[in-house]
Amino acid sequence: MSDDPDEPAARRRGLRGLLVDTTPLTASPAFAKLWTGTSVTQIGAQVTIVAVSLHIYEITHSTLAVSFVALWALGPMILAGFVGGALADSFDRRTVALVTAIVAWCSTGTLALIAFLGVETTWPYYALAAVNAASATIKGAAQGAILPRLLPTQLLPAAAALSGITMGLAVTVGPAVAGVLVATVGFSWTYLLDVVLFTGAFLGIMSLPPIAPDGRRRGIGIGSVVDSMRFLRRAPNVRATFVWDLIAMILGQPRVVFPAAGAIVLGGGPVTVGILTASFAIGALLSGLVSGPLGGVRRQGRAVTLAVAAFGICTALFGVVLLLASLGVDERLVAMVAVDDDSFIPANVVAIVLAGVALAGAGAADNVSAVFRTTILQAAAPDDVRGRMQGLFYVVVAGGPRVGDLVAGGLATLFALWASPLVGGALIFGIMLVLLRTARGFQRYDAHRPTP
Structure with a gap:
């Protein structure tokens, strides 16, 4: 102790x-x-x-x-x-x-x-x-x-x-x-x-x-934005928090396939869509409830990389579930889900449960990544640019998932519903493995001595 x-x-x-x-x-x-x-x-x-x-x-x-x-x-x-x-x-x-x-x-x-x-x-x-x-x-x-x-x-x-x-x-x-x-x-x-x-x-x-x-103030004009971009160029650790998040959100955003998955692959219609959507949020919530050990992690850059890699694995597993479900359904795994008083939609219950577990894992990993990315951003950025870095954080959070929606929708349209989560998740995992070896400065980021 x-x-x-x-x-x-x-x-x-x-x-x-x-x-x-x-x-x-x-x-x-x-x-x-x-x-x-x-x-x-x-x-x-x-x-x-x-x-x-x-x-x-x-x-x-x-x-x-x-x-x-x-x-x-x-x-x-x-x-x-x-x-x-x-x-x-x-x-x-x-x-x-x-x-x-x-x-x-x-x-x-x-x-x-x-x-x-x-x-x-x-x-x-x-x-x-x-x-x-x-x-x-x-x-x-x-x-x-x-x-x-x-x-x-x-x-x-x-x-x-x-x-x-x-x-x-x-x-x-x-x-x-x-x-x-x-x-x-x-x-x-x-x-x-x-x-x-x-x-x-x-x-x-x-x-x-x-x-x-604190520090020098530049006003709210274009010069302020340009100044913040200059800071970001010489702040590799802060910059990495944005890049790693964009990789995850652009390549691993499967929410646009949920409606089609409920209607065509997994069955269950709107009920399944609700389950899949809630699973991600529940995973994030549960990971937050057991987040006590995160405060003792010193190599927070490495933790971000591993969390994003885990996010990629869970997203790919969701794609695997969709792939296997699309290959055929054993009648013993199918239940009838009511959507109103007179209508029922067949649902592959086992596949829905497995898909929900995979998405819950993705939500948990995403939340862990967010904890460390937020911490690095707040601790490493000097106070005089901290507001602009937080603003850029919101730009990334708003824009990344929407670009991811386009990527996922395009892959699903060109190939199959399972393609975007499976291929995207695998790519995320592969990129993180490469970054573990190549982005050595970010992997060595020390929470006890935060540097931008």
Whole structure:
């Protein structure tokens, strides 16, 4: 046992050492309030994301129209990532987070208002969803730059794990709550729930002290963005966190094949799609709950590489399940899944369970990777560029999966449903093996001496 009083609490022994380290919540009351408020807010945000999609579909009866929700939001989110990072490096970060929280809250309130008024024109919903997404991106960039000012470096992995738990919980609970509320009380009251839950964000942000960025400030113009790109060019460890994530998201994003897998390969229809979608989030949530040992990992760059490699393996295993299921189904493995009172869809239950396990493993590995990538980014980036690096993080998170959707959809169309997860997962694993040997600087990244 180390005698160092600053040794992370994650080095505890026994069951307590395995479970998520909650030390950040007691070490910093400001972080505890911010984390609590954000946790409540994220559930509401997921409720609104699902409600808007369901609402657009009810108005248009078009899946293509539903896809435009994400398309409308993508451009503003990417722009907001750059602008939000510059704002966080130029002004008080508490003020930036508070102002953008107010904008997001007003956009959600306007969604509820026009739903109560019975507006059935789609463009206001698209526009408000885009404003909401852009505001949340700027707020997230500011909060990401705030955390290293609230906690010591050795507690950042535990803080990232706690954030992963809240996101996993929100992605798991939010869509379910949205579905129940839309079916029982309608869209307007569902949006109103998010308006109420969003007050948690204000409680968290208002508890923060003023947090002005350290060092030289460049303003929010093009020069600020160029300056951040120059920093990234001479910061190989920070740059690697983005590159490794892009590799995983572009090559290992199988969610676009879920509907066809439920309809054609695995069976079960919408029920199967829901299981597959939830499995990834549940895996991330469970890995967060047993994330205690992560705080004791010193070679965090190597940990990122191994986690992404595990993500590739699990994604490839999902592809293997789809391949084997497509080759033929034993009638003894098939059950009839009800989709309404009079309709049943045959489902390969064993294959669905195996696919769910593989995706849960992918979600767990992705969450572990995110914990270390977030920690490296927050610890290694100097405070005067930390906001812009957090903004770029959101650009990668927003853009990478959408490019991955195109890659997966193209492979599925050209070859087969199993091709994108199997080939993509295998490529991810192979690339990580190569990077373990070639990217030696990142593999040697030392959490005790963080360098960009």
